Amino acid sequence: MVAGSHIAELNLGRLRYDIMDPRVADFVNNLNRVNAVAERSPGFVWRLKDEATGNATQMAVEGNPRLIPNISVWEDVASLEQFVFQTVHKRFYARRTAWFQAMDKMHFVMWPVAPGHRPDLPEALDRLDHLNAHGSSDHAFGWDHVPDAQIWRSARCDRPAA
Numbered sequence: 001m002v003a004g005s006h007i008a009e010l011n012l013g014r015l016r017y018d019i020m021d022p023r024v025a026d027f028v029n030n031l032n033r034v035n036a037v038a039e040r041s042p043g044f045v046w047r048l049k050d051e052a053t054g055n056a057t058q059m060a061v062e063g064n065p066r067l068i069p070n071i072s073v074w075e076d077v078a079s080l081e082q083f084v085f086q087t088v089h090k091r092f093y094a095r096r097t098a099w100f101q102a103m104d105k106m107h108f109v110m111w112p113v114a115p116g117h118r119p120d121l122p123e124a125l126d127r128l129d130h131l132n133a134h135g136s137s138d139h140a141f142g143w144d145h146v147p148d149a150q151i152w153r154s155a156r157c158d159r160p161a162a
Contacts, residue, residue, distance in 0.1 A: 005112035006045055008073045009080060010124035012107040013100040015066040019057055027099040030092060031055050037087050038072065043079020046118055047072040059121060071124050073113060077146045080110070105132045111140050 017023045035055060038044055048056045048071035061067040074080040083089060109128040113119060127140040136145035 004115070006073050006075055006115050006117070007077050007080060007110050008071065008113045008117075008119045008124070008127075009110045010108070010119075010128055011070040012061065012103070012125075012128065013068055013070070013096070014064070014103060015068065016099060016101050017066075019065065019068075024099045026095075027092065028057070031057070034089050034092055037089065038083055041079065041083045041087065043075040044083070045073040045075060045115075048118075048121070061121070061125070069121055069124065071119060071121065073118065077110065078148065081143075106142060108142060109140050110142070110146075112138070 015024055019028060032054060035047065035049075038047065048059070048069065050056065050058050052058060056070060057068050059069055061069055072080075074083075084093065106128070109124070109131045111127045130137075131140040131142065134140075136142055138145075
């Protein structure tokens with residue numbers, strides 16, 4: 001990883017049901033809560049969101065309204081790891097299979113970005129494609145590429161969700 005860089009991440013999810021379906025209401029109704037925790041977390045820098053919803057659920061990937069991205073930038077991997085696994089986010093992460101379908105390939109990727117850079121969706125998808133095609137490298141990586149990341153090991157998010 002590049003010294004002095006921040007870390008960007010993309011987590012791509014494929015909803016089991018339409019975003020307005022009551023079966024995903026608990027997820028949708030808590031997005032603002034979880035995003036607010038992220039924004040107050042140490043090391044948080046930025047996240048992708050649209051003006052209408054304050055999140056990225058309307059930014060369908062590949063024309064599929066059920067395929068939704070989450071892109072954020074953090075000062076370092078440790079800050080992201082702490083948010084994901086040591087805040088209220090962890091409770092929602094544990095319930096992800098109720099709302100999201102399993103993905104055939106990795107759906108989560110991190111990569112270094114210069115401070116001030118705000119990655120867009122095409123950049124993030126390119127990094128995810130690179131990870132899936134070539135495995136973890138300094139260009140695009142998962143938790144397994146970060147020796148200091150330890151919390152994720154108990155969550156086993158280094159493979160597609162079942």
